[in-house]
Amino acid sequence: MNTLTDRDHLVITGSKDATCYGYCAACNKVHSLSAGNSRRYALELMAELEKNRRIDFINPDPEPIFSTDCLWKDRGGQMFGVLEGIDKNGNIVLLRAFSGQFNTCWQVEGWVPPTFDLEGYNQLLPNIDSSIQQLTGEIEHCQQIASQCQIRFEEAMGSGSLKAQKDCRRQMKEALKALALAKKKRRSYSRSRMTAFHDLYQLHNFRGEQRSIREVFNENRGIPTGSGDCCAPKLLQAAARMKLTPVGLSEFYFGKENKSFTRHHKKFYPCCTNKCQPILGYMLCGL
Ligand SMILES: [Zn+2]
Ligand SMILES: [Zn+2]
Structure with a gap:
């Protein structure tokens, strides 16, 4: 059995250049994904957000609830993510995600759904x-x-x-x-x-497996609130369900900086340590 130090070492060495990574207990190694071309698509998404000032841009009739104005209020901005995937015919498919809810909405057309079963929730x-x-x-x-x-x-x-x-x-x-x-x-x-x-969070991976977040979360502490709701797990879940092969993933922050000043407008960030890394090793398995 690995000590935490061995595992930490694996995570540090295995995450070089990766935007999204985690330790996989089944393989005893770190699985990772780098930005690839997704960074370019993420820059395009930023430009669209700036230009349209709403996230329901595929809808001809804008709904006020989907305006990006809320990202400049006290609550602060939000993380957005883009995944570049390849379908079985070799076509590029782009997926987009916002972290958690957007202005109290879990589901918005044109964006991947939440990782969990919304109806059950x-x-x-x-x-x-x-x-x-x-x-x-x-x-x-x-x-x-x-x-x-x-x-x-x-x-x-x-x-x-x-x-x-x-x-x-x-x-x-x-x-x-x-x-x-x-x-x-x-x-x-x-x-x-x-x-x-x-158990509403049934996480998929690229080996075709499906497991509750309770079985997947591989750290000996309680599952933090919001684990599974960041962009990376949302995007990977959607890709696995659509049978896409992810080739790149990027996450960036958009809006007013957060209270602890750790997130800044239009800056890219790798997956988070607390909520994402303990599940991403499993979710990336099979790639
Ligand atoms: Zn996260
Ligand atoms: Zn694995």
């Missing part, structure tokens, strides 16, 4: 929200009972009645037990829903 989310609300209500109810018991117990202490004190102590014990149980119920529900949510 739309069904899962409202149920989770209402169940969590109900479980939180139960916790609040138990908290109220526990504090009422506390007041009654203090009164009983003042009255000097031993029987009343004993009764109150018993009631309080029961109330605290019910509170702990309600909290445990909400915790285990959240955990199970998180698993269901992660």
Whole structure:
């Protein structure tokens, strides 16, 4: 088994010139993809974004929600990506992606869809929200009972009645037990829903495999929020599903710089360390 140092070394040496890379546990090596010609297509996309100031440019009737004005507001800009792929007849196919949602939309015509199952997500989310609300209500109810018991117990202490004190102590014990149980119920529900949510991310690779992000994420820490939503995994997922062979991938930032000043307008960046690298080794496997 590799130590983390061996793996880090593999990642550092295997990622030279790569825009997109990650360690693949199945092959015990780093798979990577470089920019290739995609950089040129990415520059074209930047020019289109600047000229049209919206992302629904294939639509003759612009919708205000798809205007790029939101990329210059407080929230800051966004990452965009381009993949150059070859189809089975040898034709070049270009795919475009925006990271995460664009102005609250997961899906926009002309752009690759999210990596996860959007229909499943739309069904899962409202149920989770209402169940969590109900479980939180139960916790609040138990908290109220526990504090009422506390007041009654203090009164009983003042009255000097031993029987009343004993009764109150018993009631309080029961109330605290019910509170702990309600909290445990909400915790285990959240955990199970998180698993269901992660299973909506069925990641494809170029060996024709398909696996949940839970099985793919190859670092011993929780899967960060937004893992699978960056441009690189979105583009690779779409390419694998369309049976394209990716030959280049580029990601750039567009809009107001982010709060930590690590992302700047029209600059290119390699795949991110936290959310992408732990899944990209698997996703690039088979290329
Ligand atoms: Zn990323
Ligand atoms: Zn592999």
